Amino acid sequence: MQIAGLAAASGRRSHWSFHRGWRCLRLALITLLSLPLLTARADLSELLQRGVLRWGNDAEGGAPYIYHDPDHADRLIGFEVEFAEALAGRLGVKSEFVQNNWDMLVPALGDGTKFDVIIAGLERSPENLGKLAMSRPYFIFGQQLVVRADVTNVTSLDDLRGRAVGVLSASGSHHLVERHGGIEAKVYQDNVNYFRDLEVGRLDAVLTDSPIAQVNLVENTKLKLAGKPFAPGYYAVGVRREDPLVLAKIDEAIAAMIADGTLERIYTKYGLWSADQGALRDWKADRADAAAAARTQHSALRDWRTYMPLLLRASVTTIWITCAGMVLAVVWGLALALFRMYGPAPVRWLSVAYIEVFRGTPLLLQIYFIYFGLAQQLGLKLSAGVAAVVSLGLNYAATEAENYRAGLQAVPKGQTEAALALGMTRALTVRRVILPQALRISLPSVTNDFIAMFKDSSIVSVIALVELTKEYQIRAIDSGDYIGMGLMTAAIYFVMSYLASLGARAIERRMNRDHR
Amino acid sequence: MITVEALTKSFGSTRVLDGLDHRQAAGETVALIGPSGCGKSTFLRCLNQLETHDTGRITIGDLTLEGGRAATTEQQRQLRLRAGMVFQQFHLFPHRTALENVMEGPLHILREPRAEVEARARELLAKVDLSARADHLPGQLSGGQQQRVAIARALAMRPQLLLLDEPTSALDPELRDEVRSVLRQLAEEGMTMLVVTHDMQLAREVADQVVFLHQGRVAESGTAEAIFQAPQHERTRDFLRRVRSAGL
Numbered sequence: 001m002q003i004a005g006l007a008a009a010s011g012r013r014s015h016w017s018f019h020r021g022w023r024c025l026r027l028a029l030i031t032l033l034s035l036p037l038l039t040a041r042a043d044l045s046e047l048l049q050r051g052v053l054r055w056g057n058d059a060e061g062g063a064p065y066i067y068h069d070p071d072h073a074d075r076l077i078g079f080e081v082e083f084a085e086a087l088a089g090r091l092g093v094k095s096e097f098v099q100n101n102w103d104m105l106v107p108a109l110g111d112g113t114k115f116d117v118i119i120a121g122l123e124r125s126p127e128n129l130g131k132l133a134m135s136r137p138y139f140i141f142g143q144q145l146v147v148r149a150d151v152t153n154v155t156s157l158d159d160l161r162g163r164a165v166g167v168l169s170a171s172g173s174h175h176l177v178e179r180h181g182g183i184e185a186k187v188y189q190d191n192v193n194y195f196r197d198l199e200v201g202r203l204d205a206v207l208t209d210s211p212i213a214q215v216n217l218v219e220n221t222k223l224k225l226a227g228k229p230f231a232p233g234y235y236a237v238g239v240r241r242e243d244p245l246v247l248a249k250i251d252e253a254i255a256a257m258i259a260d261g262t263l264e265r266i267y268t269k270y271g272l273w274s275a276d277q278g279a280l281r282d283w284k285a286d287r288a289d290a291a292a293a294a295r296t297q298h299s300a301l302r303d304w305r306t307y308m309p310l311l312l313r314a315s316v317t318t319i320w321i322t323c324a325g326m327v328l329a330v331v332w333g334l335a336l337a338l339f340r341m342y343g344p345a346p347v348r349w350l351s352v353a354y355i356e357v358f359r360g361t362p363l364l365l366q367i368y369f370i371y372f373g374l375a376q377q378l379g380l381k382l383s384a385g386v387a388a389v390v391s392l393g394l395n396y397a398a399t400e401a402e403n404y405r406a407g408l409q410a411v412p413k414g415q416t417e418a419a420l421a422l423g424m425t426r427a428l429t430v431r432r433v434i435l436p437q438a439l440r441i442s443l444p445s446v447t448n449d450f451i452a453m454f455k456d457s458s459i460v461s462v463i464a465l466v467e468l469t470k471e472y473q474i475r476a477i478d479s480g481d482y483i484g485m486g487l488m489t490a491a492i493y494f495v496m497s498y499l500a501s502l503g504a505r506a507i508e509r510r511m512n513r514d515h516r
Numbered sequence: 517m518i519t520v521e522a523l524t525k526s527f528g529s530t531r532v533l534d535g536l537d538h539r540q541a542a543g544e545t546v547a548l549i550g551p552s553g554c555g556k557s558t559f560l561r562c563l564n565q566l567e568t569h570d571t572g573r574i575t576i577g578d579l580t581l582e583g584g585r586a587a588t589t590e591q592q593r594q595l596r597l598r599a600g601m602v603f604q605q606f607h608l609f610p611h612r613t614a615l616e617n618v619m620e621g622p623l624h625i626l627r628e629p630r631a632e633v634e635a636r637a638r639e640l641l642a643k644v645d646l647s648a649r650a651d652h653l654p655g656q657l658s659g660g661q662q663q664r665v666a667i668a669r670a671l672a673m674r675p676q677l678l679l680l681d682e683p684t685s686a687l688d689p690e691l692r693d694e695v696r697s698v699l700r701q702l703a704e705e706g707m708t709m710l711v712v713t714h715d716m717q718l719a720r721e722v723a724d725q726v727v728f729l730h731q732g733r734v735a736e737s738g739t740a741e742a743i744f745q746a747p748q749h750e751r752t753r754d755f756l757r758r759v760r761s762a763g764l
Contacts, residue, residue, distance in 0.1 A: 417566055418607035422621045423597040423673060425589075432624055436611050 044245035053088040057120035058102035062191045064215045064270045079270045090253035103170040118238030123172040135237035135250045142229025144213035146206040155227035163204035166194030170477040173207040186464045200375045301484035314471030328393025333400025358398035367391040371463040388460035407442035447504030517542040523572035534732035543706040547723035555732040556712045564599040565592040600670030604682040606662040608654040614665045615650040621673045640668040660691030680711040
């Protein structure tokens with residue numbers, strides 16, 4: 001859109017400059033696009049020549065996959081770390097770990113500039129095979145339900161109808177819960193926080209890959225496994241489709257590591273070996289895999305009938321947390337401003353301290369503090385929605401307080417004198433004379449913040465609240481169409497902000513009509 | 517009615533009021549004149565405690581305020597209830613109509629019944645000839661109209677004394693007459709008023725007594741006629757000459 005606008009603008013000036021502008025732009029685009037070609041590409045000869053296998057994973061993934069050695073905080077260990085090292089050894093190259101957010105690994109693999117392969121508990125699922133090539137499995141796992149230790153009536157997903165189940169975003173568990181239907185999926189970015197929310201009672205169960213469940217429950221007496229692992233799945237190495245030679249080499253290496261007991265040795269070390277893993281040896285790719293692999297990514301725009309309702313439903317969450325957050329911010333902010341302007345000294349200091357602390361620390365940190373911190377330390381278990389509203393409200397209150405203060409200070413001194421001369425007390429002067437005028441002055445800044453909050457509200461997705469941005473993330477990964485999904489999401493944000501903006505101007509006009 | 521004894525007030529090292537004495541009977545109108553910086557506005561503001569005096573004593577009716585920190589907020593408020601104030605720049609409440617401006621005090625400070633307050637407010641607006649403008653906001657009124665609303669707003673509190681700080685100075689010359697005639701009428705009705713002014717015509721028309729202030733003290737006082745026709749003090753003569761040549 002911007003490019004078209006630019007070209008149109010230069011076209012209006014003159015034909016010559018249009019051509020020149022377009023040529024420059026094209027040159028810039030070509031340079032930009034060819035940059036990755038100049039840097040590392042992950043074809044086999046290139047990889048072998050470089051002598052390094054760069055593998056993507058998320059170190060927040062946790063035990064037993066990849067985590068920081070408790071004895072050496074700067075060293076990463078885990079069965080996937082050792083698997084990757086053994087695999088690289090087989091290829092005759094070194095192993096290099098590349099950090100990437102787990103749910104963004106597949107898109108980040110892209111054209112192979114950042115890392116060559118994904119070794120990150122990536123399931124050999126139809127969803128994933130639709131997006132990239134995958135090696136033969138290196139690990140067999142099942143889906144495992146986890147519940148609180150005192151729960152006895154849950155053994156399968158069917159027992160969880162209408163209940164809240166925590167899952168990792170874009171994982172096999174996530175898809176399973178969604179396909180099952182009737183269960184509220186609470187989506188997390190990592191494999192740690194859902195156990196915490198299960199402990200404090202925000203969730204009824206967690207569905208996760210069996211290794212995660214096993215390892216996390218070793219020292220945890222508050223939680224227990226519910227039922228047997230089900231829906232077996234395979235972890236496999238994710239490879240670019242454009243690198244069939246790399247894929248073949250990796251398949252060969254994995255087969256050899258199964259045959260010579262390398263995998264058994266690694267998995268035993270982490271307590272993950274069982275007879276079930278023996279099936280790795282006899283694994284054969286079936287036709288369904290090939291069919292899934294043949295299926296190309298689908299366009300989110302063409303399938304808007306599927307995705308738009310999902311996005312709109314999520315935008316309802318965005319709207320209500322924004323509106324409720326703003327109500328809190330407006331009311332609490334006003335109190336803060338009045339404390340700061342007219343309160344006795346200690347109240348004034350406290351108000352200033354509050355404002356500075358909340359404006360001077362990241363909103364994200366405040367959300368973690370309010371959602372996880374309060375639950376852990378004080379047992380104050382706010383739901384994700386309430387925590388989101390409270391965080392946004394408390395944070396924005398500091399900004400609104402400053403808006404109000406600017407308004408209060410902008411009311412001419414003569415107004416105070418006129419009110420006092422009439423015989424008003426201080427309090428009455430503020431209430432009847434200063435405040436009504438100050439609010440009008442502050443109104444444009446406050447309404448601007450309201451519109452800004454629509455966008456800032458996306459940050460609450462970190463506490464398992466699926467609002468518009470989170471829904472976008474989930475669906476973009478599903479469909480693989482980041483641009484189409486992004487355009488739809490942006491359109492919804494735009495419409496919301498624009499309507500809010502129109503509403504704000506209408507209120508301002510109305511107020512100004514009464515006040516010339 | 518008003519007794520002011522040995523009033524002093526300093527801003528930093530500048531002594532603005534320097535032992536000022538003033539007496540005024542009920543029903544009397546006094547015009548306070550003098551060059552800029554002579555302390556006349558400060559004096560007026562002390563009388564309703566927008567400034568606090570350092571030493572000396574102010575008595576209005578049955579209420580006496582000693583200088584220094586002796587006066588409590590409540591005493592100050594009591595004084596303000598007795599002494600209404602009209603400002604040079606009107607200072608009407610811009611978010612309320614003319615009628616609401618006049619009703620504001622009785623309704624929210626005296627907590628009188630709304631119907632009663634509104635009836636009296638409309639009467640007062642009629643008195644200052646603004647019945648037709650009752651529902652206008654200050655921004656929709658001319659300066660002269662705003663000042664008349666401000667006078668009505670002060671009168672609505674039924675003060676024993678009306679303090680006016682240069683009530684015609686911010687007005688175009690052709691609008692001053694409307695305000696002068698309102699004040700003339702009030703003087704005739706026996707309102708006690710203290711007017712700080714540069715408007716010699718206003719002083720002549722309304723004042724029973726003219727007081728000339730110089731360097732924070734009363735330099736000369738007398739009837740308007742006596743002061744304007746035969747000023748005794750050299751400073752008064754200087755001042756009047758300058759005022760007349762400026763065409764005021």
